[in-house]
Amino acid sequence: MDEEEDLETYGEQLYALIYPKHKENAGKLTGMLLELPCPVLSQILLDEAMLNTAVDKAFRALQLTRETSKITSKDEDDVSTSSDSLGEQLFELVDVYNTGHSQKITGMLLEQHQEAVLHLLSDRKLLEEQVNSALKTLQEQKEEETDISDSSDVDDSDRLGEKLFSLVEQLDPLHANDITGMLLEIEPASLQQLLKDHTMLEEAVQRAQSALDT
Known part of the structure; x- marks a missing residue:
């Protein structure tokens, strides 16, 4: 319950800070930032530069999501999205989560079929699940490496x-x-x-x- 109350408080504070510059998208941008861990949100609210960076990332991700939704709604023949372009769009969305492993996670997600990647770009819930899953995999790999290399x-x-x-x-x-x-x-x-x-x-x-x- 405490965490829900914290998120509600963070949400109100974030919305108030975001609204002056992004009136039309303040609600969506606030919702996107609230997906970040509470310690990160707390830091963002104390650091204006960090807040601006996070909002810019979220705004770019929101624009990309909208553009991708338009692309995926067209006939498949019209979809000529190159791997580089998909990678750039996916990286922008993944980077919003501030995992510290945006490049690696993007690479892992790009191993899927193009259709699956396009679906990720337009479905934030699915993207969040796969980012968390990829992050967990990376952390497990790191632990295994540490287990092997931590002794003499x-x-x-x-x-x-x-x-x-x-x-x-x-x-x-x-x-x-x-x-x-x-x-x-x-x-x-x-x-x-x-x-x-x-x-x-x-x-x-x-x-x-x-x-x-x-």
Whole structure:
């Protein structure tokens, strides 16, 4: 309930600040900005420059949404929107959310079919859902990278060795120690690939077995 009351208060304050310059669109622009996190809204209300930037972004996004709605309402033959143009329009809309990852999220969303991207440009609710989903994916990737890189190289080697040994042991219990030692001499990046790709690992183990037999 507190958050709803906060949003209502923010909404009233934002509307009062936006109305003098954007009388016709004050309501829509206020609604767009209210989709931002509360801490960001609080900062925007205290910083006039930040407010102006956010309003400008929202206004450009609103214009793009209207233009795109006109495009999507035409026959498909008339829609000759290039990938670059779509990317620019999508970036403007994504940038409104101040995620700090506008470029990456735009790239992720552009991997969809052109029709799906056009739909995103005209449907703000759907866009917001996909932006949040993409942001969550990026955060999860970052956490995984942190998990891998937050310890020392020695710890990394130990963990890789343990993981590799458990996999090699399933393929060749008798020579697991020797084969693991040989594979650990490979570049870390290639080693990571082996751990992810079972077929590659099997081939590497077979090569190591051949080397042991000679």
